[in-house]
Amino acid sequence: xxxxxxxxxxxxxxxxxxxxxxxxxxxxxxxxxxxxxxxxxxxxxxxxxxxxxxxxxxxxxxxxxxxxxxxxxxxxxxxxxxxxxxxxxxxxxxxxxxxxxxxxxxxxxxxxxxxxxxxxxxxxxxxxxxxxxxxxx
Amino acid sequence: xxxxxxxxxxxxxxxxxxxxxxxxxxxxxxxxxxxxxxxxxxxxxxxxxxxxxxxxxxxxxxxxxxxxxxxxxxxxxxxxxxxxxxxxxxxxxxxxxxxxxxxxxxxxxxxxxxxxxxxxxxxxxxxxxxxxxxxxxxxxxxxxxxxxxxxxxxxxxxxxxxxxxxxxxxxxxxxxxxxxxxxxxxxxxxxxxxxxxxxxxxxxxxxxxxxxxxxxxxxxxxxxxxxxxxxxxxxxxxxxxxxxxxxxxxxxxxxxxxxxxxxxxxxxxxxxxxxxxxxxxxxxxxxxxxxxxxxxxxxxxxxxxxxxxxxxxxxxxxxxxxxxxxxxxxxxxxxxxxxxxxxxxxxxxxxxxxxxxxxxxxxxxxxxxxxxxxxxxxxxxxxxxxxxxxxxxxxxxxxxxxxxxxxxxxxxxxxxxxxxxxxxxxxxxxxxxxxxxxxxxxxxxxxxxxxxxxxxxxxxxxxxxxxxxxxxxxxxxxxxxxxxxxxxxxxxxxxxxxxxxxxxxxxxxxxxxxxxxxxxxxxxxxxxxxxxxxxxxxxxxxxxxxxxxxxxxxxxxxxxxxxxxxxxxxxxxxxxxxxxxxxxxxxxxxxxxxxxxxxxxxxxxxxxxxxxxxxxxxxxxxxxxxxxxxxxxxxxxxxxxxxxxxxxxxxxxxxxxxxxxxxxxxxxxxxxxxxxxxxxxxxxxxxxxxxxxxxxxxxxxxxxxxxxxxxxxxxxxxxxxxxxxxxxxxxxxxxxxxxxxxxxxxxxxxxxxxxxxxxxxxxxxxxxxxxxxxxxxxxxxxxxxxxxxxxxxxxxxxxxxxxxxxxxxxxxxxxxxxxxxxxxxxxxxxxxxxxxxxxxxx
Numbered sequence: 001x002x003x004x005x006x007x008x009x010x011x012x013x014x015x016x017x018x019x020x021x022x023x024x025x026x027x028x029x030x031x032x033x034x035x036x037x038x039x040x041x042x043x044x045x046x047x048x049x050x051x052x053x054x055x056x057x058x059x060x061x062x063x064x065x066x067x068x069x070x071x072x073x074x075x076x077x078x079x080x081x082x083x084x085x086x087x088x089x090x091x092x093x094x095x096x097x098x099x100x101x102x103x104x105x106x107x108x109x110x111x112x113x114x115x116x117x118x119x120x121x122x123x124x125x126x127x128x129x130x131x132x133x134x135x136x137x
Numbered sequence: 138x139x140x141x142x143x144x145x146x147x148x149x150x151x152x153x154x155x156x157x158x159x160x161x162x163x164x165x166x167x168x169x170x171x172x173x174x175x176x177x178x179x180x181x182x183x184x185x186x187x188x189x190x191x192x193x194x195x196x197x198x199x200x201x202x203x204x205x206x207x208x209x210x211x212x213x214x215x216x217x218x219x220x221x222x223x224x225x226x227x228x229x230x231x232x233x234x235x236x237x238x239x240x241x242x243x244x245x246x247x248x249x250x251x252x253x254x255x256x257x258x259x260x261x262x263x264x265x266x267x268x269x270x271x272x273x274x275x276x277x278x279x280x281x282x283x284x285x286x287x288x289x290x291x292x293x294x295x296x297x298x299x300x301x302x303x304x305x306x307x308x309x310x311x312x313x314x315x316x317x318x319x320x321x322x323x324x325x326x327x328x329x330x331x332x333x334x335x336x337x338x339x340x341x342x343x344x345x346x347x348x349x350x351x352x353x354x355x356x357x358x359x360x361x362x363x364x365x366x367x368x369x370x371x372x373x374x375x376x377x378x379x380x381x382x383x384x385x386x387x388x389x390x391x392x393x394x395x396x397x398x399x400x401x402x403x404x405x406x407x408x409x410x411x412x413x414x415x416x417x418x419x420x421x422x423x424x425x426x427x428x429x430x431x432x433x434x435x436x437x438x439x440x441x442x443x444x445x446x447x448x449x450x451x452x453x454x455x456x457x458x459x460x461x462x463x464x465x466x467x468x469x470x471x472x473x474x475x476x477x478x479x480x481x482x483x484x485x486x487x488x489x490x491x492x493x494x495x496x497x498x499x500x501x502x503x504x505x506x507x508x509x510x511x512x513x514x515x516x517x518x519x520x521x522x523x524x525x526x527x528x529x530x531x532x533x534x535x536x537x538x539x540x541x542x543x544x545x546x547x548x549x550x551x552x553x554x555x556x557x558x559x560x561x562x563x564x565x566x567x568x569x570x571x572x573x574x575x576x577x578x579x580x581x582x583x584x585x586x587x588x589x590x591x592x593x594x595x596x597x598x599x600x601x602x603x604x605x606x607x608x609x610x611x612x613x614x615x616x617x618x619x620x621x622x623x624x625x626x627x628x629x630x631x632x633x634x635x636x637x638x639x640x641x642x643x644x645x646x647x648x649x650x651x652x653x654x655x656x657x658x659x660x661x662x663x664x665x666x667x668x669x670x671x672x673x674x675x676x677x678x679x680x681x682x683x684x685x686x687x688x689x690x691x692x693x694x695x696x697x698x699x700x701x702x703x704x705x706x707x708x709x710x711x712x713x714x715x716x717x718x719x720x721x722x723x724x725x726x727x728x729x730x731x732x733x734x735x736x737x738x739x740x741x742x743x744x745x746x747x748x749x750x751x752x753x754x755x756x757x758x759x760x761x762x763x764x765x766x767x768x769x770x771x772x773x774x775x776x777x778x779x780x781x782x783x784x785x786x787x788x789x790x791x792x793x794x795x796x797x798x799x800x801x802x803x804x805x806x807x808x809x810x811x812x813x814x815x816x817x818x819x820x821x822x823x824x825x826x827x828x829x830x831x832x833x834x835x836x837x838x839x840x841x842x843x844x845x846x847x848x849x850x851x852x853x854x855x856x857x858x859x860x861x862x863x864x865x866x867x868x869x870x871x872x873x874x875x876x877x878x879x880x881x882x883x884x885x886x887x888x889x890x891x892x893x894x895x896x897x898x899x900x901x902x903x904x905x906x907x908x909x910x911x912x913x914x915x916x917x918x919x920x921x922x923x924x925x926x927x928x929x930x931x932x933x934x935x936x937x938x939x940x941x942x943x944x945x946x947x948x949x950x951x952x953x954x955x956x957x958x959x960x961x962x963x964x965x966x967x968x969x970x971x972x973x974x975x976x977x978x979x
Contacts, residue, residue, distance in 0.1 A: 005516055005517075030556075059719045060917065088782070099559075
């Protein structure tokens with residue numbers, strides 16, 4: 001390792017380091033209550049659909065507007081606005097991961113990830129359910 | 138307890154052979170290990186012979202196990218959990234293989250079979266010039282990997298603890314349901330759950346074996362690196378390992394991109410790459426492998442970079458294992474949509490032990506012997522080829538580390554209790570780095586070839602590279618003028634970086650293509666490296682172009698009403714374009730340069746699958762149809778009650794029109810209760826309905842038009858009706874009544890936009906006819922779609938093919954293949970790739 005080596009290696013390391021810093025724009029996982037405390041900040045919420053409240057989605061009027069209510073395990077509740085089409089299995093989901101930010105007390109999200117019962121076949125409970133549904137006697 | 142109708146023999150046989158193969162792999166590993174330390178001694182040969190027999194016994198057992206699993210799935214023996222979970226009666230024959238690798242256990246089996254293939258090649262070619270003396274240490278590693286893979290599917294119990302998930306466990310033992318208490322339970326388990334519909338794609342048959350072949354092949358360079366240390370022939374292993382590394386790069390590269398093509402064709406995330414953890418996990422070993430490939434070439438030519446070659450060869454396989462750990466133990470949790478989930482803690486511990494027992498000892502061994510690995514103390518000169526190749530390898534390696542570090546965030550969270558979540562735009566957080574890397578790598582690939590090893594001389598480089606540089610500059614300028622980049626979401630700065638990356642990839646392509654003529658004088662078979670580089674550059678260029686000029690054509694308007702896309706006050710970015718468009722049945726809607734009509738829906742072969750016909754038409758100023766085609770995206774209600782929306786693509790040479798349903802109403806459950814109201818009408822009469830009126834223009838006998846084709850001998854009457862809705866738009870309807878020997882048939886006509894059904898109900902007196910009018914109380918039939926245009930996406934696939942062919946040429950060259958064998962291999966690989974990527978599914 002001589003001078004040129006070291007210079008170039010340091011240069012590359014610095015560049016990669018810079019890139020890393022520039023790309024470390026990570027967000028955080030939050031609860032509804034803590035998200036309310038930092039309105040406008042981009043966060044991830046893990047919550048569940050509040051089934052006692054209506055889901056508002058009328059694709060004929062506007063296919064890019066969905067509104068529903070979500071509650072989290074700590075009892076926080078918020079209205080969610082999603083300016084996109086309604087995910088097909090929203091009603092069936094048992095957990096929702098939402099990315100977005102609190103604006104005027106509403107959670108404006110731009111990405112929804114649903115965890116539905118048994119997206120995966122390895123879930124035993126779902127297998128039991130499916131056996132019960134498909135076998136009749 | 139035996140129940141009625143169970144076939145228990147295949148399972149017992151299968152389980153026996155799994156255990157047999159497990160023990161055989163252990164024995165062969167031990168024997169290979171002992172013999173690799175006893176070279177020159179007479180026992181050496183005995184141990185070796187025993188090791189080979191054990192290894193081949195294991196190979197045979199694996200083939201038997203695979204056949205039995207196939208037998209169980211293809212005969213729908215649902216008493217076996219594996220068949221119940223992955224097979225079903227409706228499943229087409231060609232997907233039976235896909236059933237096997239859909240599950241965790243089957244994919245471990247597939248992996249083990251790939252190792253078995255490579256191991257067998259090493260053993261049978263052990264006396265060749267290249268491999269002489271390497272068999273024992275290399276096979277020690279392969280055998281050990283087999284031992285661990287079979288361990289995962291062992292399925293034996295120690296007390297209550299299950300070690301490994303068997304492929305042959307019985308459904309009744311796995312699922313708790315009252316039906317299994319009955320002796321005749323098989324009568325009631327009529328069908329299996331079946332293959333996930335996303336996987337019912339031609340790529341699912343071919344992509345997993347190729348990908349696993351790629352994963353498995355990385356063990357060979359790793360094993361050679363180990364063998365170098367074990368035999369203390371520190372530098373000799375590079376030469377025999379090099380052709381394997383090239384083959385591995387080609388197979389793994391193709392396997393990854395097959396996954397990309399599959400995602401593009403059948404997943405609705407709208408593209409071929411989403412930086413999903415599963416994708417990243419397969420890319421990282423490839424990047425490190427490519428880094429290792431280059432340092433190995435440097436070592437062979439100059440004696441430099443041997444230590445780096447060791448490190449990269451070891452790490453690429455370690456990262457294959459680490460990826461397995463990430464994607465199969467459930468640690469990624471919420472961040473990946475398609476990774477395997479947890480199957481209990483035992484398998485987690487087993488996979489972890491697999492990863493650790495390979496990575497830790499190999500790295501420790503490497504560092505212990507680090508000082509003994511020969512190195513040249515004189516430094517490389519900055520105008521030597523090896524210096525820049527090393528820099529390029531380093532960039533690839535750091536890129537790999539960057540990607541895997543980002544992918545591992547959920548694991549870091551779970552270890553350190555942090556709550557780091559992915560950034561707002563995950564794809565962009567990778568892409569912005571990726572574009573810069575493309576720029577650096579593009580430049581390095583462009584001029585690297587024109588340098589000579591050791592010292593290039595001052596004028597040599599400038600003289601040779603002048604012409605390609607000029608051509609690249611001209612091409613880039615033309616691109617910027619005639620086909621500018623439209624991606625401006627991230628501001629002008631990012632656009633400039635995209636242009637830089639484009640320029641660099643064009644430069645790399647031109648320089649490498651030119652190299653074959655300027656320096657190699659057209660000797661293609663010596664130009665494997667240049668061909669691979671040109672292909673890689675073309676592929677990256679295709680990716681840059683198709684993603685930066687991707688157009689959302691379903692955007693910004695709701696049935697013609699343009700919604701202004703404002704600027705987000707927080708981020709100062711342009712707002713998400715509204716990318717969904719609702720199409721009401723039979724109402725043509727403008728979408729980009731196309732007019733799109735949702736014409737009808739139809740059911741698919743599988744229960745619960747529904748196709749939606751979308752008619753795309755492009756008209757010129759005179760309303761003549763210039764282009765017309767139909768796309769049939771579909772929605773599938775899977776057996777686990779999840780919806781899956783699958784895209785359809787119209788492929789042209791220069792662009793793809795890509796569309797999928799983002800929302801569809803499930804009408805099937807709702808019953809239409811409205812009744813026909815019969816009115817008697819005369820030609821010229823008008824009748825009203827809620828929301829408009831209809832005019833009976835005339836009644837035609839045996840009509841011939843674009844809807845009906847009757848012969849004069851038929852008995853058919855058609856009512857030509859004009860419907861005028863609230864919007865005072867006139868629409869035409871043509872209900873018809875036909876009488877044949879079997880009776881009366883009504884062909885109703887439906888105006889979906891009005892939810893109006895018209896029926897020719899019969900003939901009345903005095904030239905009156907009976908018209909049935911029904912206004913359905915069903916919701917209006919519509920679908921909401923997303924549609925994109927991907928320009929030049931074929932360049933991605935073409936580039937990949939060229940790259941793979943280049944790698945194969947290099948492999949044949951360095952592996953000293955006979956001309957005949959080389960020719961046949963090359964021809965077969967090229968035909969297969971071109972067919973699979975460019976023709977098969979279009």
